[in-house]
Amino acid sequence: MVIGSQRARPDGATVAATATAVLMALALGMIFFYVPTDVDQGYSQRIFYFHVPIALTTYTLFVWGAVNAARYLWRRDQSLDLKSYIPMHLGVIFGSLTLATGSIWARISWGHWWFWGDTQLTTFLIIFLFNCAYFMLRFSVEPGERRATYSAVYALLGVGLIPLSVLGVRFAQRNELIHPITFNSNGANMDGSMFLTFLVALAAMLSLAVTMYLVELRGKRIDDRIRAIRRLAEARA
Amino acid sequence: MRAYRALLRKDLLLEWRGRELVPAMLAFVLGAMVLVRFGLGGETLAGGTRAATGLLWVVVVFTSMLALVRSFAQEREHGIWDGLLSTPADRSAIWAARATATFLFLALTQAVALPLFWLFFLQEGRSPSIPVLVAALLLADLGVAMLGSLLAGLATHVRAREVLLPVMFLPFMLPLVTVAVRLTVDTISPQTSGLHTSQGLGFLALYDTIFGLLGWALFEYVVED
Numbered sequence: 089m090v091i092g093s094q095r096a097r098p099d100g101a102t103v104a105a106t107a108t109a110v111l112m113a114l115a116l117g118m119i120f121f122y123v124p125t126d127v128d129q130g131y132s133q134r135i136f137y138f139h140v141p142i143a144l145t146t147y148t149l150f151v152w153g154a155v156n157a158a159r160y161l162w163r164r165d166q167s168l169d170l171k172s173y174i175p176m177h178l179g180v181i182f183g184s185l186t187l188a189t190g191s192i193w194a195r196i197s198w199g200h201w202w203f204w205g206d207t208q209l210t211t212f213l214i215i216f217l218f219n220c221a222y223f224m225l226r227f228s229v230e231p232g233e234r235r236a237t238y239s240a241v242y243a244l245l246g247v248g249l250i251p252l253s254v255l256g257v258r259f260a261q262r263n264e265l266i267h268p269i270t271f272n273s274n275g276a277n278m279d280g281s282m283f284l285t286f287l288v289a290l291a292a293m294l295s296l297a298v299t300m301y302l303v304e305l306r307g308k309r310i311d312d313r314i315r316a317i318r319r320l321a322e323a324r325a
Numbered sequence: 326m327r328a329y330r331a332l333l334r335k336d337l338l339l340e341w342r343g344r345e346l347v348p349a350m351l352a353f354v355l356g357a358m359v360l361v362r363f364g365l366g367g368e369t370l371a372g373g374t375r376a377a378t379g380l381l382w383v384v385v386v387f388t389s390m391l392a393l394v395r396s397f398a399q400e401r402e403h404g405i406w407d408g409l410l411s412t413p414a415d416r417s418a419i420w421a422a423r424a425t426a427t428f429l430f431l432a433l434t435q436a437v438a439l440p441l442f443w444l445f446f447l448q449e450g451r452s453p454s455i456p457v458l459v460a461a462l463l464l465a466d467l468g469v470a471m472l473g474s475l476l477a478g479l480a481t482h483v484r485a486r487e488v489l490l491p492v493m494f495l496p497f498m499l500p501l502v503t504v505a506v507r508l509t510v511d512t513i514s515p516q517t518s519g520l521h522t523s524q525g526l527g528f529l530a531l532y533d534t535i536f537g538l539l540g541w542a543l544f545e546y547v548v549e550d
Contacts, residue, residue, distance in 0.1 A: 161546055210503075214496055214499045214500065217495070217496040217499070218496040218497075220492075221492050221493045221495075221496055224489055224492050224493070225479070225483065225489060225493055228483045228484045228485055228486075228489050229482070229483055229484070234482065237546050237547070237549070238479050238483070238547070240546070241475075241479060241543045241546055241547055242479065242493065244539065244543060245472075245475070245476075245497070245536075245539055245543070248535045248536060248539050249496065249497055249500070252500045252528075252531070252532055252535065253499065253500045255500070255528065255531075256499075256500030256501070256503050256504045256528060256532075257500065257503055259503075259504055259507070259524060259525065259528060260503040260504050260506070260507040
């Protein structure tokens, strides 16, 4: 009965996956064939359309995880624990990608793989370390309500950490701004076609994150259900 | 408030009778400073007092880790948790008492460590402004104690807690140390960092406020069972 109704209507993950495939193909096409080459940085500037959307997706995933952590502590609904954990998990994947793409870009345009003077780079590293610690904590506690609570508490501490890191690192650096300023108070600091490409790439990345989220959520739920069924079967036998 | 006072008294009394934490922290601080001294190249310090002041903060962080790992150790080892939790006392009072005790231990250790630091590193060059350094240390201690007590509570029921606590704690130290080092080092010879002393101290106070509020609000969830 349940399976039948799922077949009749495509579920969220399928829709998201289709949207991601379309958007990603469109974004790749625009990045390599449509958008003009940057005057200053040349061809290599195109990594911008990967790097920045991935970084923004990481931040979004983090906020998503923290919001669901707060909701978990409020409502005590076990499914919210999963909904908080999965964005954090995906955040580590996207975070690693941000550091990797950023590092490649830094090597090409600044000549170094890493530059400590840069605010965004350093802040991102702090967040990444925080995310790793979240995992260590989560896998050191037995599954159950306690693990859910501890993970949620730690995730919420991150909400305090991130603005402080941005502020602190900005205070302490000697105002060395080598990270390109893409957005300022006057809006986007780029050409119309570049901005359009950027938006499409961002949409593609976000929808990829949503797809991965839905797939992982479904996997984890099936996992839980199988475990429950097995327990039931063992109890009967 | 009465619960807080009683719990704080218990923590201080236990330390006074057992003397297990503060002497260990003092020995650690001394050892770490000697290590830094040799690590930076023997007689003349590479980088001078600027490098030394930066490293003082690293030593401070690692020393505070020692205090945090032992935090709630008595409660755990002697089964005091159940007794504590069965009292009608507000859970936040447990956190506040623990944070206050940790703050006092840290301040006490630094009261000894700071003259040593001067003796080892600062005689031969320009010293950072001592009032700023003391104010920054006290503000940092407060933040470390409040955040650390919450994390120590989290780590109480966790596997491999001695390893996990530093891993959870260090990311939170990065913004603190970044600002504290810049703040104190800049008083030696001002650089064009654009960081005023009031800004730096204000940041540390903001740090304390944020983690004070978070610790106070979240500790209840940590010890609920």
